[in-house]
Amino acid sequence: MDQRPHTVPASGRSSEQVQGHWLLARLGKKVLRPGGIALTRRMLDQADIRGCDVVELAPGLGRTAQEILDRGPAGYVGVDRDPDAAAGVQDVVGARGTVEVADASATGLPDASADVVVGEAMLTMQGDKAKHAIVAEAARVLRPGGRYAIHELGLTPEAIGDEVKTQVRQALARSIKVNARPQTTREWKTVLQEHGLVVEWVETAPMALLQSRRLVSDEGLVGALRFGKNLLVQADARRRVLDMRQVFQQHRKSLIAVALIARKST
Numbered sequence: 001m002d003q004r005p006h007t008v009p010a011s012g013r014s015s016e017q018v019q020g021h022w023l024l025a026r027l028g029k030k031v032l033r034p035g036g037i038a039l040t041r042r043m044l045d046q047a048d049i050r051g052c053d054v055v056e057l058a059p060g061l062g063r064t065a066q067e068i069l070d071r072g073p074a075g076y077v078g079v080d081r082d083p084d085a086a087a088g089v090q091d092v093v094g095a096r097g098t099v100e101v102a103d104a105s106a107t108g109l110p111d112a113s114a115d116v117v118v119g120e121a122m123l124t125m126q127g128d129k130a131k132h133a134i135v136a137e138a139a140r141v142l143r144p145g146g147r148y149a150i151h152e153l154g155l156t157p158e159a160i161g162d163e164v165k166t167q168v169r170q171a172l173a174r175s176i177k178v179n180a181r182p183q184t185t186r187e188w189k190t191v192l193q194e195h196g197l198v199v200e201w202v203e204t205a206p207m208a209l210l211q212s213r214r215l216v217s218d219e220g221l222v223g224a225l226r227f228g229k230n231l232l233v234q235a236d237a238r239r240r241v242l243d244m245r246q247v248f249q250q251h252r253k254s255l256i257a258v259a260l261i262a263r264k265s266t
């Protein structure tokens with residue numbers, strides 16, 4: 001087997017232009033979802049995946065794939081539209097699963113072939129039509145009684161005004177270079193319910209992706225120090241990351257991480 005490390009996705013783009021998640025990945029960050037690895041673990045524990053057929057949409061760098069495999073699923077299939085990401089996740093998964101290059105809205109997987117579908121930090125980056133197409137696809141591949149677990153960027157409070165919502169979305173788009181569309185918890189629930197899924201569990205966490213304590217909790221002390229060292233020596237990347245951190249900080253009262261699990265009816 002070819003053991004060379006795979007290219008970090010989007011490696012052709014400059015530090016000024018690359019999407020925020022790939023910039024962080026380039027600097028050595030592996031956990032790219034808003035609630036950190038702790039919220040991921042609580043969500044996976046709640047989804048009860050031991051012995052289940054699991055599909056992960058948009059596994060990115062494969063950090064959650066590892067967590068899923070540690071919980072003893074019957075099978076693992078990852079689906080990422082980025083070929084470099086998919087190849088990297090296949091390395092993480094090895095013979096314990098397969099990773100397809102496809103859009104999450106058209107996975108090509110059979111109907112009712114999964115007990116659990118997991119997707120993190122990927123619906124937020126889609127427009128409304130694509131969000132619905134992906135949730136419909138997750139519902140299609142789930143068996144009756146199966147669970148769809150998502151972990152995304154949320155907005156708070158529920159009564160947040162349209163003006164603040166727009167300000168937050170514009171600031172995120174400018175800074176992370178992704179048209180991120182976070183939603184309130186009620187709005188996330190509604191997207192799932194519109195596809196016949198019944199929300200059974202919701203948990204939120206602070207959006208603390210770039211705060212030191214979260215960096216250590218997500219990446220470990222050595223990983224966090226490596227990230228810090230890379231920032232010190234890469235001035236362009238440092239400017240971007242500091243800008244992202246400032247935007248998260250400025251909108252800290254509105255931004256949260258939210259995880260939900262919804263069940264397909266039997």
Ligand SMILES: C[S@@+](CC[C@H](N)C(=O)[O-])C[C@H]1O[C@@H](n2cnc3c(N)ncnc32)[C@H](O)[C@@H]1O
Nearest residue numbers: 021032033058059060080081082103104120121
């Ligand atoms: C922000 S990263 C999230 C990665 C990982 N889930 C995590 O939380 O660390 C976004 C990933 O989603 C993938 N992605 C985004 N939209 C997708 C889609 N519509 N279909 C498949 N993959 C998608 C990207 O290729 C990338 O690997």
